[in-house]
Amino acid sequence: MAKKISKKNTSKTKSKVTLKKPSLKLSNQQKLVYGSLLIIIGVLLFISFLSFIFTGKEDQSVLSNFPERTEAYKNWASQLGAWVSELFISRGFGIPSFIFSGLVFLSGVYVTLNLKKSRLTKHWIWGTLIAIWLSILFGFFTHKYDFLGGTIGFEINQFLQDYIGKIGTILLLLFGLISYLAIRFKVTGESIVSLFRSAKRNINEDLTLDNETVTVAVDNSLTEEAESIKSAFEINLEQSEPTISKHSSPKSSSEEVKIEVESTKEKEAETSELKVEVEHIAEEKSETDNLSDKLVEDFGLFDPTLELGKYQFPPLDLLKKYDNEGISIDQEELEENKNRIVETLNNYKIGISSIKATIGPTVTLYEIVPDAGIRISKIKNLEDDIALSLSALGIRIIAPIPGKGTIGIEVPNKKATIVSMRSVIASQKFQQSKMQLPIAFGKTISNETFVVDLAKMPHLLMAGATGQGKSVGLNAVLTSLLYKKHPAEVKFVLVDPKKVELTLFNKIERHYLAKLPDSEEAIITDNTKVINTLNSLCIEMDNRYELLKNAFCRNIAEYNAKFKARKLNPNDGHQFLPYIVLVVDEFADLIMTAGKEVETPIARLAQLARAIGIHLIIATQRPSVNVITGIIKANFPARIAFRVTSKIDSRTILDGSGADQLIGRGDMLYTQGNDLIRLQCAFVDTPEVERITEFIGSQKAYPDAHLLPEYVGEEGGTNLDIDIEDRDKLFREAAEVIVTAQQGSASLLQRKLKLGYNRAGRIIDQLEAAGIVGPFEGSKARQVLVPDLVALDQLLENENQ
Numbered sequence: 001m002a003k004k005i006s007k008k009n010t011s012k013t014k015s016k017v018t019l020k021k022p023s024l025k026l027s028n029q030q031k032l033v034y035g036s037l038l039i040i041i042g043v044l045l046f047i048s049f050l051s052f053i054f055t056g057k058e059d060q061s062v063l064s065n066f067p068e069r070t071e072a073y074k075n076w077a078s079q080l081g082a083w084v085s086e087l088f089i090s091r092g093f094g095i096p097s098f099i100f101s102g103l104v105f106l107s108g109v110y111v112t113l114n115l116k117k118s119r120l121t122k123h124w125i126w127g128t129l130i131a132i133w134l135s136i137l138f139g140f141f142t143h144k145y146d147f148l149g150g151t152i153g154f155e156i157n158q159f160l161q162d163y164i165g166k167i168g169t170i171l172l173l174l175f176g177l178i179s180y181l182a183i184r185f186k187v188t189g190e191s192i193v194s195l196f197r198s199a200k201r202n203i204n205e206d207l208t209l210d211n212e213t214v215t216v217a218v219d220n221s222l223t224e225e226a227e228s229i230k231s232a233f234e235i236n237l238e239q240s241e242p243t244i245s246k247h248s249s250p251k252s253s254s255e256e257v258k259i260e261v262e263s264t265k266e267k268e269a270e271t272s273e274l275k276v277e278v279e280h281i282a283e284e285k286s287e288t289d290n291l292s293d294k295l296v297e298d299f300g301l302f303d304p305t306l307e308l309g310k311y312q313f314p315p316l317d318l319l320k321k322y323d324n325e326g327i328s329i330d331q332e333e334l335e336e337n338k339n340r341i342v343e344t345l346n347n348y349k350i351g352i353s354s355i356k357a358t359i360g361p362t363v364t365l366y367e368i369v370p371d372a373g374i375r376i377s378k379i380k381n382l383e384d385d386i387a388l389s390l391s392a393l394g395i396r397i398i399a400p401i402p403g404k405g406t407i408g409i410e411v412p413n414k415k416a417t418i419v420s421m422r423s424v425i426a427s428q429k430f431q432q433s434k435m436q437l438p439i440a441f442g443k444t445i446s447n448e449t450f451v452v453d454l455a456k457m458p459h460l461l462m463a464g465a466t467g468q469g470k471s472v473g474l475n476a477v478l479t480s481l482l483y484k485k486h487p488a489e490v491k492f493v494l495v496d497p498k499k500v501e502l503t504l505f506n507k508i509e510r511h512y513l514a515k516l517p518d519s520e521e522a523i524i525t526d527n528t529k530v531i532n533t534l535n536s537l538c539i540e541m542d543n544r545y546e547l548l549k550n551a552f553c554r555n556i557a558e559y560n561a562k563f564k565a566r567k568l569n570p571n572d573g574h575q576f577l578p579y580i581v582l583v584v585d586e587f588a589d590l591i592m593t594a595g596k597e598v599e600t601p602i603a604r605l606a607q608l609a610r611a612i613g614i615h616l617i618i619a620t621q622r623p624s625v626n627v628i629t630g631i632i633k634a635n636f637p638a639r640i641a642f643r644v645t646s647k648i649d650s651r652t653i654l655d656g657s658g659a660d661q662l663i664g665r666g667d668m669l670y671t672q673g674n675d676l677i678r679l680q681c682a683f684v685d686t687p688e689v690e691r692i693t694e695f696i697g698s699q700k701a702y703p704d705a706h707l708l709p710e711y712v713g714e715e716g717g718t719n720l721d722i723d724i725e726d727r728d729k730l731f732r733e734a735a736e737v738i739v740t741a742q743q744g745s746a747s748l749l750q751r752k753l754k755l756g757y758n759r760a761g762r763i764i765d766q767l768e769a770a771g772i773v774g775p776f777e778g779s780k781a782r783q784v785l786v787p788d789l790v791a792l793d794q795l796l797e798n799e800n801q
């Protein structure tokens with residue numbers, strides 16, 4: 001502990017030392033020596049200059065003998081004083097040279113007190129400029145060299161007057177003054193106007209007030225001019241009707257205003273002069289903090305990956321490398337397309353001032369800047385004509401490209417290049433991403449890897465006609481997460497009505513999948529089970545919200561960080577929460593068979609689950625409005641559209657056309673609520689997924705898949721007329737388990753009696769019929785109505801009588 005304290009102390013003093021670091025590399029003693037020397041020089045200069053005004057002329061004659069020691073000088077600072085003054089005043093800036101003596105003095109003060117160097121520099125720059133300006137001003141009034149404006153003032157004046165005349169010089173000086181006020185004191189035209197206005201208002205106010213008053217009250221906020229006007233009136237009124245004063249309140253208010261303004265000005269000056277020294281205050285610690293600190297000290301941060309500490313992430317070699325990955329520029333094709341675009345547009349009298357091509361993996365974007373005055377809608381209307389003349393499918397016109405002011409024409413490449421999963425996974429962008437759930441979708445039109453955070457989306461809707469790359473897209477999402485997240489950090493709930501698309505992931509069931517307690521297979525292929533799973537996820541969501549509430553956290557990231565820091569007690573039910581990603585393939589099929597029963601929990605999850613780390617990915621072939629309903633759409637801002645067959649479908653997914661003009665095979669549009677981004681989806685083939693799942697599956701796993709909370713569906717609902725004879729053989733044993741634990745849950749029975757979900761559910765119903773447990777209460781366990789085993793015995797005996 002002592003060690004700890006001393007450590008803390010040193011760190012505290014360290015931070016103080018760094019804060020007090022001197023800006024000039026001089027010791028404090030040196031600073032005092034140099035500073036006072038400068039102050040003395042400043043004073044001497046001032047004395048010399050002052051003396052020069054009176055004695056300068058007399059010393060003139062002997063100055064030529066400088067530095068003859070025997071010569072007698074009248075200057076109060078003798079020879080050197082006379083000489084320096086001659087240099088500064090007579091041959092230099094004239095009277096404004098006093099400014100330099102002040103600046104030297106000020107420098108001394110700054111060095112001695114170690115004040116901010118940058119401010120001193122500012123003083124010097126402004127001081128010099130003012131000296132020059134004053135010198136020119138004084139020089140304007142003199143007709144020969146003299147001490148008022150010095151040689152500099154005189155010569156500059158001569159020069160200026162030769163070129164711009166006297167009036168020009170005056171105006172130039174005025175301009176200098178205005179610039180100075182504007183830059184130095186931030187004076188603006190408006191502030192001058194408002195100054196005049198407020199002065200005018202004050203005068204008016206006083207005039208009206210003074211009509212009712214007699215007393216003379218000095219209003220500090222008035223200008224001199226206004227004051228004189230005011231006093232004139234006051235005198236008049238004083239003479240006419242001497243009565244009571246009502247003046248005090250407006251006066252004080254105006255004074256108040258003034259004081260406030262002044263004090264803020266003062267404050268400003270203070271803040272720029274003063275250095276802030278940050279006092280480190282030791283954080284107050286609560287009892288739990290101390291405990292968690294100690295736990296962290298003893299055992300380190302909680303590591304959720306520890307149970308599978310030896311888990312190895314799949315290596316990149318499992319992914320295939322393709323030969324035709326690099327983008328090859330076909331100059332001929334580029335030239336040909338460019339010419340055709342220009343020609344076609346010319347046919348419609350649309351001139352182009354410039355054209356630029358960006359070659360992507362599947363399409364090339366031609367960015368054109370049309371001649372001035374051409375309407376964008378005109379080009380957009382010619383979409384089909386341009387497509388025809390380019391004899392290419394899938395032309396998409398973006399008019400205008402958001403944020404650029406150019407028009408984009410996307411033309412498919414004759415030879416598309418494949419974007420391999422390997423290339424996007426290996427990219428720096430993905431490897432170094434600090435996102436919570438990073439997904440490498442593919443590459444953009446400018447061939448950049450596109451990585452997004454699923455946690456930020458927070459749910460994804462994917463649609464596209466059959467064979468356009470949806471399943472590959474889903475695999476790309478899952479592969480991305482497998483390459484980045486440890487089994488402890490993310491769990492998948494997979495729904496695959498087609499039964500073939502996601503089966504490969506069965507191999508990683510005990511690593512990455514989550515399932516209902518009673519189900520044999522983790523991947524859900526049966527639509528009726530989907531309803532249970534979705535409701536179970538809703539229960540999980542409610543449970544997680546409860547945990548977050550008890551831990552005073554707003555989201556899963558905060559909660560897990562707190563749990564890792566051992567600030568949450570596992571005995572209170574706290575645990576590390578993995579992200580849960582629900583993937584539903586063929587959502588249309590599900591909606592058709594289950595309708596509202598599916599839509600309601602999906603909508604509920606989509607609305608609420610983002611903060612507690614449940615994210616939904618829904619894919620569908622049929623993006624019709626009865627599948628992607630308004631409520632679903634509203635909760636899925638992130639959408640991906642592969643190629644669809646009609647404009648209407650495109651509109652359903654993206655709220656606009658575009659998806660119907662894609663070219664298929666992984667060509668897709670992504671939106672997260674605003675712009676559409678065209679991407680080429682990364683290609684991951686079945687053998688690759690197989691290799692990855694095999695690699696993961698062959699490693700040590702958890703004993704079971706991640707279990708979701710139990711959900712008793714309505715079909716498992718109570719039939720309270722259960723005959724005593726029909727009771728399960730394990731009924732009594734089950735009743736004892738429930739009464740002992742005082743917890744009416746089917747999962748408890750499953751665990752204790754090693755039952756399947758359905759049988760445990762049935763026994764619970766029988767227990768309810770017998771009056772041992774209360775009715776179903778949604779996410780909560782049922783209430784146990786029998787207090788102990790003695791009471792249970794009595795109850796069952798009474799039944800038999």
Ligand SMILES: Nc1ncnc2c1ncn2[C@@H]1O[C@H](COP(=O)(O)OP(=O)(O)OP(=O)(O)O)[C@@H](O)[C@H]1O
Pocket residue numbers: 418419464465466467468469470471472473621665666667680681682683684
């Ligand atoms: N990103 C891609 N890059 C290259 N080719 C792709 C890509 N995505 C898909 N393809 C090609 O398209 C074929 C069909 O893809 P996929 O099986 O993903 O379609 P789908 O939309 O899931 O179809 P369905 O809805 O019928 O299952 C793939 O076998 C592959 O040849």
